Amino acid sequence: MTAVDAPPPTAPPPTPAPSTAGPGVQLRTSTRDDLPAIARLGGRAFHWMLSAEDVEHYGRELFDPGNYVLAQEGTELVGATGGYDFAVRMPGGAALPAKGVTWVSVAATHRRRGILRSLMREQHRRMIADGLALSLLTASEAGIYGRFGYGPATVRHAVRVTRPGTTFRADVPDPSGVRYAETDEMRALAPPLHARWHATTPGALDRSAGWWATLLADKPDKRGGDSALYHLVHADGYVSYRIAEADGGRVCRVVDLVAVSRDAYIALWRVLLGLDLLSAVTAEVAPDDALPHLLTDPRRVRTEGRYDGVWARVLDVPAALSARTYGTELDVVLEVDDPFLGRGGRFRLRGGPDGAVCEPASAPPHVRLGVAALGSLLFGGFRASSLARAALVGAADPKVLRRIDTAFTAEREPEYGTDF
Numbered sequence: 001m002t003a004v005d006a007p008p009p010t011a012p013p014p015t016p017a018p019s020t021a022g023p024g025v026q027l028r029t030s031t032r033d034d035l036p037a038i039a040r041l042g043g044r045a046f047h048w049m050l051s052a053e054d055v056e057h058y059g060r061e062l063f064d065p066g067n068y069v070l071a072q073e074g075t076e077l078v079g080a081t082g083g084y085d086f087a088v089r090m091p092g093g094a095a096l097p098a099k100g101v102t103w104v105s106v107a108a109t110h111r112r113r114g115i116l117r118s119l120m121r122e123q124h125r126r127m128i129a130d131g132l133a134l135s136l137l138t139a140s141e142a143g144i145y146g147r148f149g150y151g152p153a154t155v156r157h158a159v160r161v162t163r164p165g166t167t168f169r170a171d172v173p174d175p176s177g178v179r180y181a182e183t184d185e186m187r188a189l190a191p192p193l194h195a196r197w198h199a200t201t202p203g204a205l206d207r208s209a210g211w212w213a214t215l216l217a218d219k220p221d222k223r224g225g226d227s228a229l230y231h232l233v234h235a236d237g238y239v240s241y242r243i244a245e246a247d248g249g250r251v252c253r254v255v256d257l258v259a260v261s262r263d264a265y266i267a268l269w270r271v272l273l274g275l276d277l278l279s280a281v282t283a284e285v286a287p288d289d290a291l292p293h294l295l296t297d298p299r300r301v302r303t304e305g306r307y308d309g310v311w312a313r314v315l316d317v318p319a320a321l322s323a324r325t326y327g328t329e330l331d332v333v334l335e336v337d338d339p340f341l342g343r344g345g346r347f348r349l350r351g352g353p354d355g356a357v358c359e360p361a362s363a364p365p366h367v368r369l370g371v372a373a374l375g376s377l378l379f380g381g382f383r384a385s386s387l388a389r390a391a392l393v394g395a396a397d398p399k400v401l402r403r404i405d406t407a408f409t410a411e412r413e414p415e416y417g418t419d420f
């Protein structure tokens with residue numbers, strides 16, 4: 001491989017110093033008593049207001065005060081960033097602890113004076129001090145997080161399957177084995193099926209009991225005018241959906257579909273597309289979803305939108321890159337740029353299908369990239385050669401990019417599964 005021109009190697013990155021938020025604004029860790037004020041701040045920022053009952057539910061099921069950094073001016077809460085603890089599945093099967101950044105909000109009266117920047121710096125400093133290699137988030141606006149080292153890491157397609165008249169290929173099996181389940185039953189049935197899906201899906205987040213309690217609460221005011229949840233279960237999967245009044249008729253909206261075997265996938269879709277009196281079924285799927293291939297007319301599955309899914313922020317390059325396997329043998333020196341946290345440097349990655357070693361290096365790099373681009377590559381959701389065409393990855397030798405494309409591609413397209 002040909003090396004690109006390179007400056008001398010950098011020293012191992014230090015943990016950043018604690019942050020401040022500018023004159024009059026203090027940063028501190030949340031306590032449980034802060035939750036009502038955090039909920040008010042978030043409600044104003046995102047334009048929804050949580051009821052007292054919602055706040056109580058959140059406090060019981062999902063709120064971990066130690067994961068929240070607050071910005072306070074006098075007695076007023078003016079900014080917050082929160083976090084969830086996840087185990088994210090890496091290509092090859094390892095589970096890596098990761099923080100899921102959430103509830104990012106700054107009061108509209110205090111915007112564009114650096115409060116978010118200082119909150120992000122402090123929250124990430126704490127993650128690094130805790131030894132985390134990876135942070136994740138889902139972005140309300142895609143223009144915010146690149147500067148903090150996050151890159152989109154998974155992609156989801158919003159698809160609409162028109163019906164009636166949608167038919168499966170004659171040779172597609174009809175595995176059956178699907179039955180309806182009530183929401184109460186799903187509290188026991190769904191978590192083990194989801195855990196099996198999490199074990200085999202790169203990018204997948206685990207779901208704690210608090211997440212299940214939240215997702216299956218199915219409160220009428222959280223349905224956006226759609227029906228209560230319906231559930232179909234199979235020995236190897238399940239689907240939860242709602243019925244919506246739309247297009248002058250009715251549409252099935254898939255909320256959550258998990259299938260860990262081909263039979264479960266086909267059986268669940270057969271029932272969904274067999275639902276009478278509906279004009280369409282909508283779902284969010286991975287870009288390589290198999291449904292079009294099952295149908296006599298693949299155009300019945302129309303992609304109506306393409307969205308970024310989870311965003312990844314590498315905090316410890318060697319730990320993150322050695323936590324996954326690679327589709328082919330790879331030995332490459334990467335120069336990673338990380339202006340926000342200074343966690344970049346030069347690293348040699350030697351990996352393959354059985355595992356990987358990544359360590360600081362001094363040899364000239366083959367590839368240069370920002371830490372956000374590294375996040376985009378991490379689960380195999382994007383190709384290095386595509387990022388190179390966008391000037392996000394640089395390599396003197398195109399063969400290196402091809403090799404990285406092949407090596408970083410995961411066993412299947414990554415999906416994260418839980419919006420947070």
Ligand SMILES: CC(C)(COP(=O)(O)OP(=O)(O)OC[C@H]1O[C@@H](n2cnc3c(N)ncnc32)[C@H](O)[C@@H]1OP(=O)(O)O)[C@@H](O)C(=O)NCCC(=O)NCCS
Pocket residue numbers: 045046103104105106107110111112113114115116117118138139140141143144147
């Ligand atoms: C997004 C939000 C948290 C920004 O807070 P803030 O304190 O005004 O942000 P800062 O002043 O610290 O800005 C930090 C950087 O982000 C940029 N930025 C802030 N909001 C942005 C936006 N909506 N789109 C693009 N860039 C943005 C700033 O220009 C600044 O850039 P720079 O430091 O590279 O020059 C705040 O506007 C908010 O609460 N919005 C509503 C809720 C929301 O969308 N939260 C994000 C959820 S994922």
